[in-house]
Amino acid sequence: MAESSLARPSQRRSYQWASPARSVISDILSEDRNSEARHRLLIEAAKREHDRVREEAERVYHEHLKREEKQQILDEKRKEEDRIRLEEQIAAERTRLNALRAKKVNIPPVAPEPEAPKPPPAPSATPPAPAPTNATPPATSSQVNGTTAQTSAIPAPKSSPFLAPIQGNKQQLGAQPTASSPLAAGTPPVPATQTLTGAPKPSLFPSGAVQNNGASSSSPAVIQPPAQAATPAGPDRYTVIHNNLKALRKSMVVQAETNRALKATMGDMRREIRKSVGQLTGGAGGVNRMQQQKMNALLREALENRVQCQLIDASNFVVDTTRPPAQGARRNDAALPSLFLYLLNIFSKAVISQFINEAGARPETADPVGVCVAGTFSEPDFLWRGISLIDILMAKFRIVCPVLFGYRGNEKMQQGRQRIGWWKENGTWVTEQQHMDRMTGLGAGYAAIALRKFGGSKKENPYPPRNYWTAMAKIVNTPADDISNTQCVVLKSMIQNYEQRFIEFYGTAALAALRTALLEFPTRAPQKSAAVNSLEVLALSLKRDTGLVLG
Amino acid sequence: MADLASRITKPDDKTPAAVVAETKPNVADADAPVDGANGSGLIEPVYDVEVKLSDLQADADSPLFSVSSFEELGLPKAINDGLLAMNFKKPSKIQERALPLMLSNPPCNMIAQSQSGTGKTAAFVLTVLSRVDLSQPTQPQALLLAPSRELARQIQGVIQTIGQFCENLIVEAAIPGSISRETGVKASVVVGTPGTVIDLIKRRQFDASKLKVLVIDEADNMLDQQGLGEQCVRVKHVIPKAIQILLFSATFPEKVMRYAETFAPKANQMKLRHQELTVKGISQMYMDCPDEQKKYEILCKLYGLMTIGSSVIFVRTRESANEIQKRMEADGHKVSVLHGAYDGANRDALLDDFRSGRSKVLITTNVLARGIDVSSVSMVINYDIPMKGPGEREPDAETYLHRIGRTGRFGRVGVSISFVHDRRSYEALSQIANYYTIDLVQLKPDDWDFTEKKVQDVIKSSRAQAEYNPAAVKA
Structure with a gap:
């Protein structure tokens, strides 16, 4: 090394020991070329050269480190920018939603009625007093669970693990006043509509024969009161809708007895819809086009009402009973053909049943069904006064999976089971395994419906993601003592396979929510059951499969 | 429901x-x-x-120690996490009874019979995983034998899923075309068909000297059949004498059982009487078809009667399999057809389509009657009644049982509908029903509103009397 360096004149000059008088030849020939002093000199020179090279290397290395760091910062900056852009989009979307909401709030409430899952505490507490005539909700039907939930169902906003992430997030979400509202802990963006429970009609069937486009005036021949009149004393609006749907089904059977045309088509249509829902499969775009078209065709046929079935006031089947006619809406009449509403009801039943039976075993099968739900309820022809009729499906969800709507209960107690939607069959509770299967399927199904992207679509999302956030908030904000396995199972299945979608919608807030749901929530659970542990295992799987680190 | x-x-x-x-x-x-x-x-x-x-543990007729949670088995955390990720929450009956016996030391042989879809696979997979020393990841330590490549691949998948958090776990399938000729078997767990396993051992591409566990799934079928039985015996001769042998099946006919007892000496046994064999949660019905030709139409109609996830249709001939496929696709179904005419790789791909849910109807000849587990199968159709013996004169009760066992997995709702269209098929089905003492419900294809109602009622009631409870939460 030293020798080679020495051989280069340009460098040699810089070394102090190299006297300019000496030539290479003289070096070699000089007498002391083997002397100890000279050896030392050479060794020293070698060491210096070594140090020089080393310093240079270190300098380059440090430079490289700095450059890398700079690059990293740049990358981070870019990521932040991306995220901010995304969040701005979300914020903008939310502003739109809020504007929409504000519009609805203007409607004067007809008969203000507190809703069970509504956050403000102490709503007409325990006794279902308002209507002593027909009330005593727990007794009405075995499966109308959650009627007693008003006391316990109120999410406790004070604990609000969901609030925490939001604070940190406000800068990015910008000044939009709307930005944080759907994220606020126990106070999810209760759709303003929910707070208004109008006094439902005494009968499902308006006695004035309401005309639908093209239906002949003689059509509503049989007008008969439904078996169960909707009373305003119902435990919550969804349960009322659910009862109205039962009455609707009964009335269809009665109608079919006298209306031959109806009888001839109704059963086939019902089976066709059930079959089409069962045929939906996962896979690249368009695999389910045939099924969707068939479904739409059947529903359109029902809307045309060639079989001349009765018309029914559609407000019986929506949460906002005072929904006003909307400009440009295709269906603005108060009433719609009963067959159409019946088929939507059948469709909803088929969907729920598919979630329970198929997605319970394999949660991933819920997704194509969710796509179909979004596609069907958002179809402009099937909107009523410009808004979807998805409340029909949600009323069923409320009955079969109440924990999504903030209801809680102790699984070891009869009433607790009733509240959380533990199904009874022939008077006996279904087995724990069946129950957890159902909850798995319904949780996945809910996510499949509530986390749909409508970005590029002209149609309006019938069940936007804020509902998902609300449902998750209601579960994770459960006080530690009330946490149930059912909630854990639902929570897990509504997250699994949908974490990416959730993050796309809510950005860092979604990460905070996932941390709360998968790490903090299970640690708060009083008992470390398998259901609780499986939430933590889901966090492990996410870390392994997607690199998503929540901890 | x-x-x-x-x-x-x-x-x-x-x-x-x-x-x-x-x-x-x-x-x-x-x-x-x-x-x-x-x-x-x-x-x-x-x-x-x-x-x-x-109280599942207070089962008086069980002299065996049992556990009420997987944790009580003392399984390593990695395995337990794998179970949780699969949504297994509690052991099923066979698991809670058999696992403590299989996991005990010194290792003891086991012959276990349990109804279809009750968690047999998970039971032996857990045993295998807890016996394997993961610090020797390429040394074969456990061998599992299955009668078909589909089943071997399925078991391989289950081991990998339950073992997803076990580091260094290597599982290979010893089936035709899957083990590299250069390297041979380099895994701690090997799942295969007997013929391929014998070949590999003979070619010295599979070091069987350190095997600790031998599992034979569908054991009655494996030990009974001429070819497979011989191969199993040959496998047994080339593996260490001191090995734990586990035999599993839903059916164990008398004579096979005697043979099994010599194959796995001094084994603990779990048996069922043949009346207990059918899973009560499966609603068994039959459809009275006016003639052979009408069967196609009727088949398509069935899908509107109830909510169906995936379904399997068993047929006798490849020709009718292809014909049904055509009809059903025209009706909007996504269909896979699987029969002997397809070779290995093709069969794998077709079955994967069905497993993943890209197709939801599987039409097959007998290839798949045993073992295949697709949890969302909610309907099995015997388009033809299974027959056996010379000239296919005798009704095949065992195959019937394995077929309908493709649904009602793990305590879920399942429906089986068998088609009869003449005296012969009717009598064959009656004999099968008598053998298992089951009441088959008759369906007729003339009034679909009525049939729909009837099917719903049958499902409801068979659910209600489903006293068999696998007691496991595989949510």
């Missing part, structure tokens, strides 16, 4: 006790039957009444 409607709309067909419970929630609930408990519930005059969960 396939049909939500029938349950929601009919609150009136509850048992009297339940009705009382609903109207007087305060005290009367104590009398309500809760979760199959044989006695009355706890009497508690407070607002909430406790549910007495059926």
